[in-house]
Amino acid sequence: MIGGFGGSGAPIELIHALIARALATRSPRDLTVINNNAGNGHVGLAAMIEHGLVRKMICSFPRSADARAFTQSYERGEIDLELVPQGTLAERIRAGGAGIPAFYTPASVGTQLAQGKPEAEFDGKRYVQERWLKADFALIKADIADTQGNLTYRMAARNFNPLMAMAAAHSIVQVRKIVPAGEIEPETIVTPGIFVDALVEVPDPAQEEDLNRAVARFP
């Protein structure tokens, strides 16, 4: 799982560190990646796809201003796509983190995306059964962490990050600043440290949008 919605909340530095490792060691490869999108330009998730780390994408919207990395890989048959309605994607991840193996939603009833899925009627209305999503690892971008792993986020960069931190066996979080325990007001904590396994301080994180406007490429 990789947090973010488009570029906001995307852990660019963690993704680039993973690509650098894959280029040096040829591992990991053939990853299944869960993200709302499928990359933009030639940095972050798009660069992961360009460098062959990704075998399957689970996402809601694999289009962007410059979706060439995913599109070319998809058209060559090198990458599989599981398309999921956006709210269903969020809830599947939340369910994964919350220990709920399946749930029913009205989204996609009567459409192509419901084919092959169990349906049931509740109070006279049809619903589709969807299953939880869990991951081995989540790469997360937050704003401030304390040494207990408690996290705050910055504006709309929150998006999928708190859900993915819950749903992965091992959550790796990049933050702008790590402060001593007690310095974040408990009332303002969004992700409690129980969901966090590792912290990496990245004091001045890049924004995918800025990198793409500068036509950046990784590596």
Next chain:
Amino acid sequence: MRQELSNAQIAWRAAQDIEDGDYINLGIGFPEMVARFQPPGREAIFHTENGVLGFGEAPPPGQEDWDLINAGKKAITLKPGAAFFHHADSFAMVRGGHLDAAILGAYQVAENGDLANWSTGPKGVPAVGGAMDLVHGAKRVAVLTTHTTKKGEPKLVSRCTLPLTGVGCVTRVYTSLAVVDIEGGHFLLREKLATISFDELQSLTGAELRRSGEVTDLVVPEL
């Protein structure tokens, strides 16, 4: 040359039906224009799927903060009283019946309320986003669309031929020629441009246009 409303004028007409304090989700693209045309004295609270309630206009160029964007990935600003939340809460607002209206674009709308607005067929990379969630749960699901395609084919049809976004979900359609409600599996004509006859409008519509009560003139300012 037939008179037709511009996209901005269709958005203006839709904006007149939004009440003060309504919670509204606007689809990406042309429905986003609805926010510009709120009547004086009325202020809706706009929801964006990525996790913001109460956002305002785009910031001036150069002042964008890329942690503050809408579902179309465009930079936005906040109004007093805005709130942030994660994606599962955002779609709880959508499916849980908390939005007063979702206002979306369409490829086709059928007289039974079915909507097709996410896929034009098997070619290319499929993408759905939040459309299939948004059509369930909002108290009103309204569609903004030209009355026909660029080739002149009806977009209001008896049954959708393109892949469906949702079944029986649309309640009102604002087109470049008319305002049409969907009730009991039929199109009910509410308003039409004075410059088009009922018969001509019917000939541009792919299913029966019923009339119950008065059909008023669709009047929209120059924009």
